[in-house]
Amino acid sequence: MKQNRSFAILISLVVFGVGVALAYAKHRAGANWEALWIAVGAFVIALVVSSAIQVADQWDKAVILRLGHFRSLKGPGLFVIIPVIDAIPYWIDTRVITTGFKAEKALTKDTVPVDVDAVLFWKVVDPQKAALDVADFRSAISWASQTALRDVIGKTVLSEMLEGRDKISNLLQKIIDERTEP
DSSP states (O other), rough: OOOOOOHHHHHHHHHHHHHHHHHHHHHHHTTTEEEEEEEEHHHHHHHHHHEEEEEEEEEEEEEEEEEEEEEEEESSSEEEETTTTTEEEEEEOOEEEEEEEEEEEETTTTEEEEEEEEEEOOOOHHHHHHHTTOOOOHHHHHHHHHHHHHHHHHTSSSHHHHHHHHHHHHHHHHHHHHHHOO
């Protein structure tokens, strides 16, 4: 996921600029080696600050791991991590997401072959569970939806399917919620 790093870069440039200004002042005073070390130190501090400052968008939650163990969820807004010690392996989008899927060549209860396309509207309710308990939650939701659609088609007669879309939709929602909530 693309992250906005402009604020962290701005702060890093300010830190580096102050360091370069101090180094220039030392250089003008005749302490050339001290000036070089100040400039190098300012560069290193600017790099550390750049990787420490994080900004999560309004819809994002960052999963923070400290040395491989869950630490916290952060966001939206500005937050700071400890570089090298903390990691952000997942940025979870908490907006409503749409996923198209289809049950290819499913058979109805009366053995009529049908192809059904569907759209699933879903959103992550618990970012910690989504990031840590499932290897790829997006694929898991897609596969759970496809199998639920095939199950419902297999238990429905074609005439019921053509007449009762709302009933099928409610049944699918119930089944998908049961499968994806944990």
